[in-house]
Amino acid sequence: MAKLGAPAELSATMAERSLTQAAGDYLTQTCAVAAAEVQKLYHDPLELITRAVQPVLWLMLFGEVMARVRGVAPGNIPYLDYLAAGILAQSALFVAIFYGISAIWERDLGVLQRYLASPAPRSALVLGKALSAGVRALSQAIIVYVLALLLGVGINLNPLNIAGVAAAIVVGSALFSTLSLIIACLVKTRERFMGIGQVLTMPIFFASNAIYPLSLMPAWLSTVSHFNPLTYEVDALRVLMLLHGASDYGLLLDFGVLVVVTAALIGVAARMYGRMGY
């Protein structure tokens, strides 16, 4: 980090590297980290397949039963449709929230030091990792889409809507994977992380509108859920993904909340990530 009162030679070297070049480097470095993660998935795609089991179970078991209960989903939208958007967000959340464990793994191995010894700004590294969690989550989205179509969910296949869903998933995954990275920086061991990860997923999932609307909740839980970023991710997914979906908060607020929280978390994580190498 630059300190005040830098000597003249320092400011001279800084000026040599123009702003556009610095921005180009930043983008290259961010994409390099994300690309490496995508290459890993390509070499070992088994993880994606095993991860598909959970959304299948939720939609086919939980969804089919709850669809018989009237009055859960607001308006005249079938419950399975309502649930599909929530399960999409959930599967992305589950991928993202355990993402920090790979950071701990990389620290124990030494791969982390390769990243930290490079001139890439810490925030570029963290952002790259966050984006790669988004890419992982997109592969989940494809599975949920296929399954939802098979189950007869009314899905909006307009390319613009699909692009919107992809954007919401990437930002949402970036948010929760960065939260996960912050936790990893704090706890530093896999055992402790697993415990905390399990404890976190439940409240994030249930204190949200993923499987039931906030209006069904007791007042205190509804208040808590309003502060849960997952609520806004699900809200955006519902209106973008479904033919008859409706948004409670509007896309502008949904994406606004997701982007601002993600940016804040990346700022925090960038400060902590460098210290993980100590």
Next chain:
Amino acid sequence: MSDQSAHTPLAEPAVAISELTRTFGDLTAVDHVSLSIGTAEIFGIIGPNGAGKSTLIRMLATLLPPTSGTASVAGCDIVRQPAEVRRRIGYVPQLLSADGSLTGYENMLLSARLYGVPRHERKERIERALIRMGLADAAKHLAGHYSGGMLRRLEIAQSLLHRPAVLILDEPTVGLDPGARETVWDRVIELRDRFHRTMIVTSHLMDEINEFCDRIALIDRGRTAAVGTPAELKAKVGPDATLNDVFIQLVAANEGERERGYGEVRRARRAIRDHG
């Protein structure tokens, strides 16, 4: 940048360490170390386990900020200009830093991009480096399937892609068989003689330090116990002394005061790992 600058000898040393200190809680891992390392010099750092070698090296690589003191590496200050230092050095950590779930080529590409190697030069530089390191045939295989020697060569190749002026190698030959060890040292010598790179190397093997290093610092309990050429250090101890004798004699001089049991070693290691 490096190829022209390498042949013009710098007025200032490649690495100038002054009063560098790092504490972890009560433990002083590196205690007011001052050293000067010249351009195109292979500088060995030796010392017993827990002497502070890795802490010293990680400070030079800007992975760990010093508690006090500073160092200039390749003309930049590690405290005030860490990002500039990182741009000018290569660092091969003691731990495994190549990613086993990527291929050799992908590992190289990741480094090239992180270190800002220009896009149009990446492919050529990577391919040339892989050939030079004898990894061209294995470039498309996952690094997880490489042997120990291949991994070290890959890691060294990764840290040279941006043509650093100073290369820091933390125990580069640990766990390697003699053949693989020799390959690593051959490369280090070539880097000095052909490309005038400065190298800082730690090792526990006195034979290779004696044979390949131009100068050595013996670090004991965070301080420099002795600095000089292998011949100078050996002459201090006796006419027929080996570097092993130097190590044993100079380190043993302090042995009386230090009785490090399991508990203290554990505490020290945990402190190094968790503090910050």
